[in-house]
Amino acid sequence: MVSGDADESVGFLLLMAGIGVVLLRRAWFVPAIVGIWAAWLVAIAYLGGGVGVWGQWAFYLVAATVLGSVVVALRRRSIDVAATALRQAMRAATEDPATNLANRRGLAMLSRELVELGRRRHEIVHCTFLDVDGLKEVNDTISHAAGDELLRRFVRLTAQSLRPTDLFG
Secondary structure: OOOOOOHHHHHHHHHHHHHHHHOOHHHHHHHHHHHHHHHHHHHHHHOOOOHHHHHHHHHHHHEEEEEEEHHHHHHHHHHHHHHHHHHHHHHHHEEEOOOOEEOOHHHHHHHHHHHHHHHOOOOOOOOOOEEEEEHHHHHHOOOOOHHHHHHHHHHHHHHHOOOOOOOOO
16 A cells, blocks of 8 residues: 555555545544645655655645545535525524514424423413404405515514513514
């Protein structure tokens, strides 16, 4: 695997850098690359060779480092895109777009946690349901946009009487 000839060992070097990139977390990438550089420099010093061999090794180490850095950057970007998409999907599934409040599914998730917290602390948890009378008629006769505006105004007015610790959806 490792010999005095840089060309014979370059495949192994690139394989090691590639494995490190795939398996290591982002925070470990730089120390891993530094470790690979140090190990290969020690191997080169041990095996000896002229200035030409050192030049080849330096080229291959730089190439492997650049390749690894590009793969890590692309991998990080893919993870960030996936995380953003997941956050957006979760928000769409648990939030009402007209009011930006928790919808029925979001309230169910949050209220379970709130009730469990009350149980652990031996505190009373209160729940109040409010209904906007005539909302269906506004939606059917005027428009859904008018109904959404009515809900937004209702939310603004109601929110003024809530405490910061109250759950509103």
